[in-house]
Amino acid sequence: MQFSLGATQAGKPAVEQDVIILGTGPAGLAAAIYAARADRKPLVLAGPDLGGQVALTNAVENYPGFPESVGGGDLFSMFQKQAERFGAVLDFSTANEVDLTVHPFRILADTGEYHAKTLIAATGASPRRLGVPGEDTLLGKGVSYCATCDGAFFRGRNVLVVGGGDSALEEGIFLTRYVSQATIVHRRNELRAGTLLRERAEHNEKIHFLMETVVDEIRGEESVQSVAVHNVKTGKQDVLPVEGVFIFIGHEPNTAVFRGKLDMDPKGYIRIDDRMRTSVPGVFAAGEAADSVFRQIATSAGMGVAAAISAERWLEENK
Ligand SMILES: Cc1cc2nc3c(=O)[nH]c(=O)nc-3n(C[C@H](O)[C@H](O)[C@H](O)COP(=O)(O)OP(=O)(O)OC[C@H]3O[C@@H](n4cnc5c(N)ncnc54)[C@H](O)[C@@H]3O)c2cc1C
Structure with missing residues (x-):
């Protein structure tokens, strides 16, 4: 597969990472915390909605550990700080194309081209x-x-x-x-x-x-x-x-960038197994991009954690 590189991207050297995470919602940032603590210095592409759906929420009353409730924006900031503290790097760009037929995987984003040994798709979903x-x-x-x-x-x-x-x-x-x-x-x-x-x-x-x-x-x-x-x-x-x-008139996963590249269900949710593995070895998915059922901050964060642990094991096994 060939990327259609724009003039401004051409010639820019690709940056290779152990772990690239797409999305700064709870799934992406929870994955980032774990991958960063494993010393993988994950690169997190923020996407079009910094903080994901949580950032739209005034008050969150059901995320464990906050008995007095917490503002959605505050919760996102805490996730972000925690991930950055351990070495995650946030890049304020969106992945426009991915090539999963090569390894390392190639990701073309607004800010340039990146290469990833493992990729975590945490691109979430949007209510219609x-x-x-x-x-x-x-x-x-x-x-x-x-x-x-x-x-x-x-x-x-x-x-x-x-x-x-x-x-x-x-x-x-x-x-x-x-x-x-x-x-x-x-x-x-x-x-x-x-x-x-x-x-x-x-x-x-x-x-x-x-x-x-x-x-x-x-x-x-x-x-x-x-x-x-x-x-x-x-x-x-x-x-x-x-x-x-x-x-409640529908819910759409933000998975267009993976269409035709990862197995999906008929509604466009990425199919994963119990270890968050997708149909492409080395690519994992977490949160609402792969979950049409639970759709909560805690469940998305939990899936992000699981995806990061699986990515870490994959890197160890495929040195
Ligand atoms: C108004 C509202 C209130 C809610 N309140 C609560 C609540 O109180 N408690 C609760 O548990 N749940 C709540 N939810 C649900 C909760 O917010 C979601 O379950 C959770 O945010 C899903 O997390 P996620 O990380 O999977 O995806 P999202 O939060 O959807 O984040 C997706 C991320 O992916 C990024 N992205 C998308 N496409 C790309 C791309 N091509 N490249 C790079 N990045 C990309 C986006 O920019 C975003 O950062 C609420 C949802 C809404 C809409």
Whole structure:
């Protein structure tokens, strides 16, 4: 495979590393801490979102070791400091192409070309956005993509759950532990979720359904106060007074750079074994790039740790 090197990259000598990590979310930085402590001086490419999804989170209440909760940005800074303290180097660039058919692997990033004996893919995932006014400005102020993370902030409140698939129903049912009422808004007249989940949701007295309805705008100053919706059949508009909006319309792994190069499931999550090994020896994956199920800071960090330990063993065995 040939890289299409841009003029500014051409001629720049490639830097060879024992371990290159793509991503500065919990998976990437946890891997960096372990690889750095093993004296591998890992290079971590930050990617387009420094700190990953954690950096979008106001308060994290479920990461072990922080009984009083911790700000997402603060948690990221602590991960970063800990990794750098042991010798990890952060490079503020994104990997645009990788060649895994050669060894050392070749990575072409904004800042140049790198060669890696082992590569850890920790490029995470992104929740699919609704794309309506208010969604971005009220993120973390009532707008959420994670019931497990944020549900407890909505004790006794009314919330809207957007989506009609398994995630929307699963998370909606979970939210009823805390909220007074969860209204599930779905644009079709039938839910896509499986029968069991549908039955459980339909029998839950805290769950209400608003079918054939789409969200037009999320409103509020300091936090969410209401949501404007309309019925797709009748065109009838309405404003629903809610304090939370949980959006579950899909989740996309950031794995485009590995497409065709690593085995993936049909949704684009990298397939790994129980040691975080991918289909290419020497390439490991961790966190939400390879996990469509748990999607938590602690589980992603744990996978990052496992990937770094596996990479270390691989380096030892393939000296
Ligand atoms: C709003 C919100 C609130 C949340 N709250 C909580 C919570 O309270 N508790 C909890 O446990 N979980 C929470 N989560 C989930 C948690 O943030 C994720 O499970 C976790 O961040 C996933 O970690 P990750 O390292 O796999 O990926 P991410 O955090 O998604 O990080 C991916 C990293 O990869 C980088 N990257 C992407 N493409 C490239 C590339 N081509 N080259 C180099 N780098 C690349 C990105 O820049 C980013 O740094 C929340 C999620 C969201 C969206």
